[in-house]
Amino acid sequence: MKFAERFAGLIGVVLFLGLWEIAARFGWRNPAIMPAPSQAVWMALATIPPLTLIEHVAISLWRILAGFALGASAGVALGIAAGWYRPVALISRPFVEILRPIPPLAWIPIAIVWFGLGEPSKIFVIFLGTFFPVFTSATRGMASIHPSILRAARTMDVDGVRLLAKVAVPAAMPDIATGLRIGFGLGFGVLVAAELIAAGRGMGHLVMEARQLGQLGISVFGIFLIGLVNLVADQQLAAAIRRTVGRWHRF
Amino acid sequence: MAAAIEIGGLAKNFVNDAGPPVLGAVDLTIAENEFVVLLGRSGCGKTTLLNIVAGLEQPSAGIVRVDGAPVTGPGAGKGMVFQQGALFPWLTARRNIEFAAVNRGVASEAAGKLADELLALVGLAGSEHKFPFELSGGMQQRVAIARALALDPKILLMDEPFGALDEITRNEMQDELLRVWAQRRKTVVFVTHSIWEGLILADRVLVMAPRPGRFVLERRIDLPRPRRRSDPTLVALYDEIWTCLRGEP
Amino acid sequence: MRSRLAEWLVPIGALALFLALWEFAAAAGWLRPIQFPPPSKLARTAVTLAFDGFPEGITLWVHAGITIQRILAGHILAVALAVPLGLLTGSRPLLDQMTAPIVAFCRSVATLSLLPLAIVWFGTGEGAKIFLIGYGCFWVMFSSSIAAVKLVDPVLIRAARTMDADEKTIFRQVILPASLPRLLSGARVALGVGFMVIVGAEMIGTIRGLGSLIMEARTFYRTDITMVGMLCIGAFGLCVMFALARIEAWLVPWQAKQEAQQQ
């Protein structure tokens, strides 16, 4: 069953690439408008030195990891605090309600004003892209803890910070984990956009630069690369969640 | 026999609740090792009463004493079993029990041993490393009972612990509870909707009426256990309690 | 009663205090106006933007109108394509299995990375932007539609069979209404994606639209306009989402009731 599914998926992918290849080679016949997948890969590997390619990927990964780590930890910490301590919730509410609906990409100009064109501005925007979904899920997770769980803990003489750390936070973990995945996805989208708009290196830049040089094949290759990196990273994150929270919670 | 729980003039109004009091001046004395069952229709204040005895909720007036000392908060010798969903889903069966023991001050090694003992007592040896979601409803409630026992409480408060179970499992769990109770005598306050459950288990059945929550019927059952539902005394009691419950508005 | 009041007073107070501190810090010269224009300046800018506009003559409303037009065009196109395709794919297990990896991959491609292709295919005008929004919305909507069909409770279909309904009737009278709630919430999520994408797409090669407004303002060192623009994007987004939630509640009242009961 499992195998059959994978096999069907593989056939699907091969069919898709094959049709594209044929359409590009015999339909459009113009790699400057519609490169075939093989042309794209060939062009990229022939033009870009492998080290440069690795550098693009590495710098993108570094940015997303830094922004995600900051955004996720801030989102989890603040979300938990707001979900547990009433005053924190009340004070943070107006700021969150005003800032949350602003799409993260809309922060790019202001990030440049505040931090310049260098790394901090990109990491800041990724931070924001990650922060809000994580914050939202964490507060939701805290709010939806089954009251019996907290009561049961209190009959065992657990209260105060211990109740928060030993009972409430673990109980909110499934929601937090979901938030982390959403946050990563958003952060990744933001990363590419930020690199597209203002960067000298990174996968987003690679895609944009290739167009300016008229090498659409390399753009296509870059797009493949972006999708692949995101997919792999997301699956790693999902697997990590399955190994931890997934051991005791059905998502 | 000494009184394990004394409730005097206990009243409760919720802040955002304009209606008649949820509990109005309730008095009740429960002897040590007595098995008391509270029966009553939904919303008559059974959970509220139990929560106040547990120290999870503050009364508006009146007092609760456990072993002569006024209740000021949860913990300290009062174990509680909830209807469902109160196991910590991120801990295995064994760790759930250990968690309770460790919080009572048992060293972690001894807590492990205690957990194994209690799991065996409730018939769950072999499932110690399962997470709650891998256990059936009945098994989860067994863990919950073992966990409450790990606190080594003098009194055990049970709020519809078998309410979410099917009747077959439920009947088994009743026998199981009586077996455990026979081995580790405790004062038990047991809340249920099921008249039969009360009759099978209780030394004393108290029927509650709502708004203001109060006791309207009290019956002692001195029959030996295990009891049979066909016992004429129980059948007569069933009719009496049912009439009493049905008679309410 | 007191706590009810605190629910309102504390957030408003916190916000007011923050704005006051900001204003004060700007007046005292601790904050550079180019980076943190004071709230009073932002308020004045908002009025100017609403009446005079930036760049000259293009008011906030025009920007917003254009942005919303683009989003709706891309969104509607995507939904119109994705729903039938998704319903078909969801009801054919083999097709679903064959497309699953492609769908996962295409969803992982950050929409804006397609910008170069969009420009080559559609030029720098409206077409490219609508294509990008459409791409982002399509994959969300497509996978929601597949899930919507797959998650229809089989009991409903069996129940319909016992009433001698034929396949066509089952599809129209059972599968479609049963999957409607998920389709609608998918459409809402897709719209959110559209909002994300448009801001980025408008930052390149245009002077009209909210995204370009905030980007243009930056190049003219008008941080005040950038900030007001950002707040407006948030506010518009919120309004559109709210409207959509209302439409959803009106179209599938049974679902809204169910959710209310669960809470």
Ligand SMILES: Nc1ncnc2c1ncn2[C@@H]1O[C@H](COP(=O)(O)OP(=O)(O)OP(=O)(O)O)[C@@H](O)[C@H]1O
């Ligand atoms: N936190 C609360 N705030 C306001 N009213 C409450 C609160 N908790 C309970 N009540 C009210 O108190 C009454 C008694 O509730 P309680 O939960 O004690 O009933 P119960 O007898 O346990 O019912 P059930 O059998 O359904 O569990 C109900 O009318 C309920 O609406």
Ligand SMILES: [Mg+2]
């Ligand atoms: Mg109750």
